[in-house]
Amino acid sequence: xxxxxxxxxxxxxxxxxxxxxxxxxxxxxxxxxxxxxxxxxxxxxxxxxxxxxxxxxxxxxxxxxxxxxxxxxxxxxxxxxxxxxxxxxxxxxxxxxxxxxxxxxxxxxxxxxxxxxxxxxxxxxxxxxxxxxxxxxxxxxxxxxxxxxxxxxxxxxxxxxxxxxxxxxxxxxxxxxxxxxxxxxxxxxxxxxxxxxxxxxxxxxxxxxxxxxxxxxxxxxxxxxxxxxxxxxxxxxxxxxxxxxxxxxxxxxxxxxxxxxxxxxxxxxxxxxxxxxxxxxxxxxxxxxxxxxxxxxxxxxx
Amino acid sequence: xxxxxxxxxxxxxxxxxxxxxxxxxxxxxxxxxxxxxxxxxxxxxxxxxxxxxxxxxxxxxxxxxxxxxxxxxxxxxxxxxxxxxxxxxxxxxxxxxxxxxxxxxxxxxxxxxxxxxxxxxxxxxxxxxxxxxxxxxxxxxxxxxxxxxxxxxxxxxxxxxxxxxxxxxxxxxxxxxxxxxxxxxxxxxxxxxxxxxxxxxxxxxxxxxxxxxxxxxxxxxxxxxxxxxxxxxxxxxxxxxxxxxxxxxxxxxxxxxxxxxxxxxxxxxxxxxxxxxxxxxxxxxxxxxxxxxxxxxxxxxx
Numbered sequence: 001x002x003x004x005x006x007x008x009x010x011x012x013x014x015x016x017x018x019x020x021x022x023x024x025x026x027x028x029x030x031x032x033x034x035x036x037x038x039x040x041x042x043x044x045x046x047x048x049x050x051x052x053x054x055x056x057x058x059x060x061x062x063x064x065x066x067x068x069x070x071x072x073x074x075x076x077x078x079x080x081x082x083x084x085x086x087x088x089x090x091x092x093x094x095x096x097x098x099x100x101x102x103x104x105x106x107x108x109x110x111x112x113x114x115x116x117x118x119x120x121x122x123x124x125x126x127x128x129x130x131x132x133x134x135x136x137x138x139x140x141x142x143x144x145x146x147x148x149x150x151x152x153x154x155x156x157x158x159x160x161x162x163x164x165x166x167x168x169x170x171x172x173x174x175x176x177x178x179x180x181x182x183x184x185x186x187x188x189x190x191x192x193x194x195x196x197x198x199x200x201x202x203x204x205x206x207x208x209x210x211x212x213x214x215x216x217x218x219x220x221x222x223x224x225x226x227x228x229x230x231x232x233x234x235x236x237x238x239x240x241x242x243x244x245x246x247x248x249x250x251x252x253x254x255x256x257x258x259x260x261x262x263x264x265x266x267x268x269x270x271x272x273x274x275x276x277x278x279x280x281x282x283x284x285x286x287x288x289x290x291x292x293x294x295x296x297x298x299x300x301x302x
Numbered sequence: 303x304x305x306x307x308x309x310x311x312x313x314x315x316x317x318x319x320x321x322x323x324x325x326x327x328x329x330x331x332x333x334x335x336x337x338x339x340x341x342x343x344x345x346x347x348x349x350x351x352x353x354x355x356x357x358x359x360x361x362x363x364x365x366x367x368x369x370x371x372x373x374x375x376x377x378x379x380x381x382x383x384x385x386x387x388x389x390x391x392x393x394x395x396x397x398x399x400x401x402x403x404x405x406x407x408x409x410x411x412x413x414x415x416x417x418x419x420x421x422x423x424x425x426x427x428x429x430x431x432x433x434x435x436x437x438x439x440x441x442x443x444x445x446x447x448x449x450x451x452x453x454x455x456x457x458x459x460x461x462x463x464x465x466x467x468x469x470x471x472x473x474x475x476x477x478x479x480x481x482x483x484x485x486x487x488x489x490x491x492x493x494x495x496x497x498x499x500x501x502x503x504x505x506x507x508x509x510x511x512x513x514x515x516x517x518x519x520x521x522x523x524x525x526x527x528x529x530x531x532x533x534x535x536x537x538x539x540x541x542x543x544x545x546x547x548x549x550x551x552x553x554x555x556x557x558x559x560x561x562x563x564x565x566x567x568x569x570x571x572x573x574x575x576x577x578x579x580x581x582x583x584x585x586x587x588x589x590x591x592x593x594x595x596x597x598x599x600x601x602x603x604x
Binding site: 022023024025026028029031033036083086087088089106107108109110111114115116117118119120122123125127129130136139140143144146147150151153155156159160162163164166167177180 | 324325326327328330331333334335338385388389390391408409410411412413414416417418419420421422424425427428429431432435438441442445446448449452453455456457458461462464465466468469479482
C-alpha cells in the first residue's frame with residue numbers, strides 16, 4: 001500500500017486550491033459562501049479529484065493545469081451531498097461526523113449552496129476555457145474534459161441515479177435497476193472525473209476507453225462498499241448515520257443480493273478495474289497506484 | 303407594438319426545439335424527465351430565449367445556430383423556478399396557473415428536476431462546443447456565450463440573488479441590498495442571455511457593453527414590474543398566488559420604496575434600457591424591437 005500514500009501530495013494540492021477556485025463572492029453573499037464552504041470543508045476524502053489528477057499525470061499531463069478541474073469535480077460532489085442529505089431526499093442529519101448542511105444553514109440555503117456549487121464548477125471550466133482560447137489543442141482537451149463531467153453529473157448520470165434511487169425507496173428493485181441506480185448515482189461522476197483527467201493529460205482514445213472501464217468498475221465497487229458499510233459499520237466510525245439504508249428501505253446491493261454476494265461482487269469489480277487499467281499504456285508504477293487505490297476504496301472502513 | 307408581434311416566430315422556434323435539446327434519458331428515468339418537462343411546458347413566456355435570439359440576429363448572427371443556447375437558458379430559468387417554489391424557499395403552490403413542480407412530483411423529485419435542468423444546460427453547451435471544436439472563431443464566440451451564462455446563473459449571479467432574498471425575508475432591507483437582490487435573482491440571467499446572444503451573433507466589444515447595460519436595466523425593470531404586479535394583480539390573471547411577497551415579508555421595490563416610487567423607477571429603467579440599445583450599432587428596426595420589448599415587459603399584466 002505504499003503507492004497509496006503517494007496520493008496525499010494531491011490531497012494537499014487540492015485542499016490548497018479548493019477555496020481559491022471558488023468564484024469571488026460579494027460580501028453580501030457571505031452566508032451563501034459559508035454554506036458552500038461548509039460542505040467543501042477539510043473532511044472530504046477527495047477521491048474524485050485524486051483520481052482526476054492521478055489519471056492526468058499518468059497520461060503524461062501536468063497536474064497543476066488540471067487542478068481547476070479537480071476542484072470543480074469536488075464542488076459537484078459536495079453539491080450532490082448537500083442535496084442528497086435534504087429532508088426530501090435521504091433526510092440525513094450527519095455527514096462526515098458533522099451536522100449536514102441544511103441542519104446548519106436551513107433547507108433553503110442548503111438547496112442554494114448546492115446550486116451555487118454546481119454552477120461554480122461550470123464557471124471554473126469556462127474560466128479555464130477562456131484562458132486557453134488561443135491554444136486550440138489544449139482547448140480541445142479541456143472541452144472534452146468538461147463535456148465528460150457535464151454528462152456524468154447530469155440527468156443521464158448522477159441526477160438520473162439519484163432520481164431512480166428516490167423512486168425505488170420501499171419498492172422491490174430488480175438487479176438491473178439496482179445497477180442503473182449505482183451506475184448513475186456513484187459511478188458516473190467517478191468515471192467522468194477519471195476520463196476528464198485522461199483527456200487533460202492527453203491520453204489517446206484506446207486509453208480513454210480503458211480508463212472509462214476502470215472508472216465504471218471502481219465507481220460500482222465504491223457504491224457497493226458503501227452499502228456494505230451501512231450494514232456492518234458503526235455510526236461513529238462511518239461519520240454518518242449507519243443502518244440508514246435499511247431503515248429507509250433503500251435499494252442496496254446487500255438488500256437485493258445479500259451481504260455475501262455483495263462482497264463477491266465487490267471483489268469481482270475490483271479485479272475488473274485492475275484488468276482495465278492493465279490494458280492502458282501508462283507505466284507500471286501508475287498501474288500499481290490505480291490498482292492499490294481500487295483495493296483501498298473497496299476495503300475502506302468509512 | 304407591431305415589432306413585438308415579430309417575436310412570436312422565435313417562440314415557435316424555441317418551443318419546437320426545447321424538448322429536442324434535452325439530453326436523451328433512459329426509460330428508467332421517465333419520472334425525472336416528466337418532472338423536467340413539466341416546468342419547461344408550454345406556458346412559459348420564453349423571454350430569456352427570445353432576448354438571446356433577438357440579440358444574436360440583430361448582431362448579424364444566424365438564429366438557428368443560437369437555438370441550443372436559447373433552450374439552455376430556458377432550462378436554467380425553469381430550474382430556478384422549480385427550486386424557488388419549494389417549501390424551503392418561496393413555498394408556492396401555483397405557477398403559471400398550474401400546481402408547482404413539487405406539488406405534482408414531490409419535493410425530492412422537484413429538487414432533482416431542477417438539478418437535472420441546470421446540468422442539462424451545460425451538457426447542451428458542451429455538445430455544441432464539441433461540434434465546433436475545429437472552427438476556432440466560432441468556438442470562441444460559443445465559449446464566451448457559455449461563460450456569460452455560467453456566471454449569470456451562478457453564485458455571483460442568480461443564486462446569489464436568491465440567497466440574499468431568502469436571508470432578507472422579514473428584515474428591513476436597505477435600498478442597496480434590494481438592488482443587489484434584484485440584480486442577482488432576475489437581472490443576472492436576463493443580462494447573460496442577452497450578452498450570450500450578442501457574442502453568438504458576433505457583436506464587437508462596445509456593442510456587448512451596451513447590450514449588457516440594456517440587459518441589466520431590462521432585468522431590474524422586469525423584477526420591479528413583477529413586484530408591482532404582486533401587489534396590484536389578481537391571482538387569476540397572474541397565474542401565481544398574488545400578494546405572496548407581502549405575506550412572506552419579502553424585500554420588494556414597493557415595500558422598500560412605496561408603489562409610486564416603484565412605478566417611477568420602472569419608467570426610468572425602461573428609458574435607460576432604450577438609451578443603451580440606442581448606443582449599439584444594430585439597425586433601427588432592431589432598436590425598435592428591443593425598446594418595444596422593454597416597454598411591453600414593464601407594462602405587462604402577468
